[in-house]
Amino acid sequence: MAVYTKVSAEEIGQFLTRFDVGTLVSAKGIAEGVENSNYLLETTLGKYILTLYEKRVDPADLPFFIALLDHLSERGCLVPPMIADRDGQKIHSLCGRSACLITFLPGVSVSSPTAAQAQATGQALGTMHDALTNFDQERQNSMDHDGWRTLAEQCGPEQLDRIAPGLAKSVAQELDQLDEHWPHDLARSAIHADLFPDNVLMLDDRVTGLIDFYFSCTDIRAYDLAVTHAAWCFSEDGTEFYDDISHALIAGYESTFPLSDAERDALPLLARGAALRFLLTRAYDWINTPADAMVTRKDPQAFLHRLRHYQTHPDIFTS
Amino acid sequence: MAVYTKVSAEEIGQFLTRFDVGTLVSAKGIAEGVENSNYLLETTLGKYILTLYEKRVDPADLPFFIALLDHLSERGCLVPPMIADRDGQKIHSLCGRSACLITFLPGVSVSSPTAAQAQATGQALGTMHDALTNFDQERQNSMDHDGWRTLAEQCGPEQLDRIAPGLAKSVAQELDQLDEHWPHDLARSAIHADLFPDNVLMLDDRVTGLIDFYFSCTDIRAYDLAVTHAAWCFSEDGTEFYDDISHALIAGYESTFPLSDAERDALPLLARGAALRFLLTRAYDWINTPADAMVTRKDPQAFLHRLRHYQTHPDIFTS
Numbered sequence: 001m002a003v004y005t006k007v008s009a010e011e012i013g014q015f016l017t018r019f020d021v022g023t024l025v026s027a028k029g030i031a032e033g034v035e036n037s038n039y040l041l042e043t044t045l046g047k048y049i050l051t052l053y054e055k056r057v058d059p060a061d062l063p064f065f066i067a068l069l070d071h072l073s074e075r076g077c078l079v080p081p082m083i084a085d086r087d088g089q090k091i092h093s094l095c096g097r098s099a100c101l102i103t104f105l106p107g108v109s110v111s112s113p114t115a116a117q118a119q120a121t122g123q124a125l126g127t128m129h130d131a132l133t134n135f136d137q138e139r140q141n142s143m144d145h146d147g148w149r150t151l152a153e154q155c156g157p158e159q160l161d162r163i164a165p166g167l168a169k170s171v172a173q174e175l176d177q178l179d180e181h182w183p184h185d186l187a188r189s190a191i192h193a194d195l196f197p198d199n200v201l202m203l204d205d206r207v208t209g210l211i212d213f214y215f216s217c218t219d220i221r222a223y224d225l226a227v228t229h230a231a232w233c234f235s236e237d238g239t240e241f242y243d244d245i246s247h248a249l250i251a252g253y254e255s256t257f258p259l260s261d262a263e264r265d266a267l268p269l270l271a272r273g274a275a276l277r278f279l280l281t282r283a284y285d286w287i288n289t290p291a292d293a294m295v296t297r298k299d300p301q302a303f304l305h306r307l308r309h310y311q312t313h314p315d316i317f318t319s
Numbered sequence: 320m321a322v323y324t325k326v327s328a329e330e331i332g333q334f335l336t337r338f339d340v341g342t343l344v345s346a347k348g349i350a351e352g353v354e355n356s357n358y359l360l361e362t363t364l365g366k367y368i369l370t371l372y373e374k375r376v377d378p379a380d381l382p383f384f385i386a387l388l389d390h391l392s393e394r395g396c397l398v399p400p401m402i403a404d405r406d407g408q409k410i411h412s413l414c415g416r417s418a419c420l421i422t423f424l425p426g427v428s429v430s431s432p433t434a435a436q437a438q439a440t441g442q443a444l445g446t447m448h449d450a451l452t453n454f455d456q457e458r459q460n461s462m463d464h465d466g467w468r469t470l471a472e473q474c475g476p477e478q479l480d481r482i483a484p485g486l487a488k489s490v491a492q493e494l495d496q497l498d499e500h501w502p503h504d505l506a507r508s509a510i511h512a513d514l515f516p517d518n519v520l521m522l523d524d525r526v527t528g529l530i531d532f533y534f535s536c537t538d539i540r541a542y543d544l545a546v547t548h549a550a551w552c553f554s555e556d557g558t559e560f561y562d563d564i565s566h567a568l569i570a571g572y573e574s575t576f577p578l579s580d581a582e583r584d585a586l587p588l589l590a591r592g593a594a595l596r597f598l599l600t601r602a603y604d605w606i607n608t609p610a611d612a613m614v615t616r617k618d619p620q621a622f623l624h625r626l627r628h629y630q631t632h633p634d635i636f637t638s
Contacts, residue, residue: 009427025425025522028359029350040347040359042425106344106361108328203344 005037005052005095012041012050015094018085019101021045035214037097040104047104049080052097057214059098062091064139065213066100068132068190073103075131078124078201078209080105107201107208115248116205118232122252124207125195125228129221129257132190141193141217143277145182149175151280159287163300167283174276174307182273183220183266191224192216196231222263225253226270230278230306238305246316268314275310279303324356324371324414331360331369334413337404338420340364354533356416359423366423368399371416376533378417381410383458384532385419387451387509394450397443397520397528399424426520426527434567435524437551441571443526444514444547448540448576451509460512460536462596464501468494470599478606482619486602493595493626501592502539502585510543511535515550541582544572545589549597549625557624565635587633594629598622 006029007015013024022045030049032038037052053059066082073081082090082100092099110117143151152160152175157168192199194215201209233246253259259267282300289297310316325348326334332343341364349368351357356371372378385401392400401409401419411418429436462470471479471494476487511518513534520528552565572578578586601619608616629635 008430010430013427024427027427028347030359031348031350040349108332108343108346111327111329 004054005097007037007039007050007052007095011094012039015050015092015099016041016043016101018087018089018092019083020086021048021083021101035212048083049102049104050094050099051102052094052099054097057098059091061139061214062098062100064137065216066090067137068135068213068216071135072128072131077128077131078105078207079128079213080209080211105201105209105211107203109198109200110202111197113197113232113245114205115244117202118245119248119252120202120205120207121195121200121228121232122225122249122254123256124200124210124252125192125225126253126256128192128210129189129224135190137190138218139190139216141191141215141219143193143215143281144217144219145178145273148178148273148276148280151284155280155283155287160283163283163286164304167304170304170307171276171280174272174311178269178273178276181269183262183269186220186222186263186266187260188218189221189224190216191219191221191227193219193224193227194231195224195228220266220270222259222266223270223274225250225259226267226274227277229267229271230274230303230310234302234306234309236302237299238302238309241309241313241316243316250317264317267317268310271317272307272310275303275307279307323373324416326356326358326369326371326414330413331358334369334411334418335360335362335420337406337408337411338402339405340367340402340420354531367402368421368423369413369418370421371413371418373416376417378410380458380533381417381419383456384535385409386456387454387532387535390454391447391450396447396450397424397526398447398532399528399530424520424528424530426522428517428519429521430516432516432551432564433524434563436521437564438567438571439521439524439526440514440519440547440551441544441568441573442575443519443529444511444544445572445575447511447529448508448543454509456509457537458509458535460510460534460538462512462534462600463536463538464497464592467497467592467595467599470603474599474602474606479602482602482605483623486623489623489626490595490599493591493630497588497592497595500588502581502588505539505541505582505585506579507537508540508543509535510538510540510546512538512543512546513550514543514547539585539589541578541585542589542593544569544578545586545593546596548586548590549593549622549629553621553625553628555621556618557621557628560628560632560635562635569636583636586636587629590636591626591629594622594626598626 012027022043026042028040030038030040035056039050041048069079069081072079080103084090152171160168199212233242279300282298286297331346341362345361347359349357349359354375358369360367388398388400391398399422403409471490479487518531552561601617605616
């Protein structure tokens with residue numbers, strides 16, 4: 001949670017002259033996400049987010065993200081599209097970084113979601129998937145099923161076992177299971193792929209925005225619901241499962257975008273995949289981030305607990 | 320530049336119910352200052368800053384800061400007073416920290432001030448000093464002239480020389496000079512004591528707010544102008560002096576609060592003291608902050624260059 005690139009008020013004021021957004025009244029660096037540098041701007045005409053893309057976002061992916069957000073926004077989904085300058089440009093360069101001016105959305109990210117909030121989020125995810133059925137741009141999921149074995153190898157068995165004794169073997173067995181059973185005939189779509197509570201803006205029980213689409217990609221559509229399930233239905237440390245949140249999330253989703261029988265049957269396995277994905281990326285970051293670095297390391301074991309729960313309770317999606 | 324204490328949206332929403340400020344619409348952790356954790360809040364009624372005080376601010380000093388800001392605000396100075404809850408309380412406890420809800424002020428902090436902006440800042444400082452002539456609360460300056468020798472000893476001669484060869488001797492000589500000549504008969508007052516461009520909010524050439532009063536204290540009043548001079552009239556690395564900014568700052572100050580002859584005569588020495596104060600505190604932080612820590616270390620030599628300029632150009636305040 002930090003601002004990586006310092007942009008002066010003079011530079012921001014100059015940057016805004018390319019747009020029809022009024023003149024700068026306030027600019028605050030905000031601690032949003034760990035991927036980019038973000039400024040919350042207020043102008044004489046409104047509020048905006050200025051994002052400078054740091055190393056984790058490939059500028060070559062920005063056109064996909066922009067097209068996706070435009071597509072969703074045009075169809076009434078509450079997402080923050082990038083703003084075009086007077087020449088129609090949405091991707092800019094600022095302080096040596098690719099930069100976009102982005103629509104500000106009200107709302108806060110809840111830390112302890114209620115069932116009503118999970119239901120609203122499920123609805124919003126279903127509405128988004130509905131709107132994406134005719135979106136045809138594609139982006140490979142850099143964290144997809146095919147990449148998990150490589151990620152595990154990059155972590156290395158000794159390092160995994162240092163996180164939790166026996167973790168390397170558990171991961172290897174799960175990879176074998178998923179390779180054997182991973183579905184290949186489910187509907188694919190553009191998906192958010194990272195819809196944690198952090199990335200949902202809410203006011204009371206109402207969703208006011210889905211944000212942070214920088215992992216969005218093309219993958220099994222129901223996998224997006226599985227990721228959201230793994231992100232929302234457990235205590236942060238993964239040791240407690242919340243059945244009421246689980247039911248509310250899925251009921252909300254199905255109220256706007258019903259699952260097919262094949263998707264519903266696949267949910268237990270997709271959820272195991274989602275848990276393994278975050279277990280592996282967190283393990284990789286844990287191993288490769290110094291304990292005293294600027295970025296707070298997230299405990300991989302929170303997703304090991306989730307994986308164990310999905311392995312031992314496949315019935316949670318049907319009961 | 321970081322948020323140190325994470326406060327959930329639910330906790331902030333609950334906290335706001337103590338005040339008549341509307342309900343929460345948006346909350347963003349902002350990277351403001353290095354001292355405290357700050358959130359920019361938007362509610363149904365307006366914008367506010369929520370500050371949680373980390374280790375550098377002693378909660379026992381908060382009543383002084385609050386009284387000072389109230390005094391200034393009541394006299395029309397553009398400063399951000401703390402907001403009372405329905406019971407009249409301004410100091411609260413949140414996530415184990417002392418916390419205040421603070422008035423939001425528009426404006427941005429400039430990085431490369433113009434002479435017009437320096438003049439406006441001098442005016443605002445003079446207006447503030449005028450308003451403080453009948454403010455009678457006192458707080459000792461923890462970084463005052465009496466403390467500089469101790470600070471130099473805490474740094475240690477070897478460590479100082481590691482920052483710049485010969486620095487220990489230069490500091491020792493300057494301390495002797497200042498001890499011999501430091502004025503004891505100049506008017507004292509509550510002062511800001513840290514009025515860097517970061518702490519002045521502006522829109523174009525107009526000051527919209529003086530902020531960050533957490534070093535404010537009782538000291539020689541003209542020393543506040545000397546600190547502001549050292550902060551505004553040089554390039555950031557201290558190697559370039561801007562004569563036009565210097566003249567504009569002092570002319571602006573005198574347009575609202577004329578210096579006495581004794582104060583004007585003392586400015587060269589007070590400015591050397593100001594340069595030494597920031598040289599020593601930056602050296603102390605440099606020595607005691609790991610190079611890879613979360614906080615960006617500021618180069619002490621930027622104020623060694625300023626000190627050298629003040630030593631060799633005492634005429635800049637009279638010519």
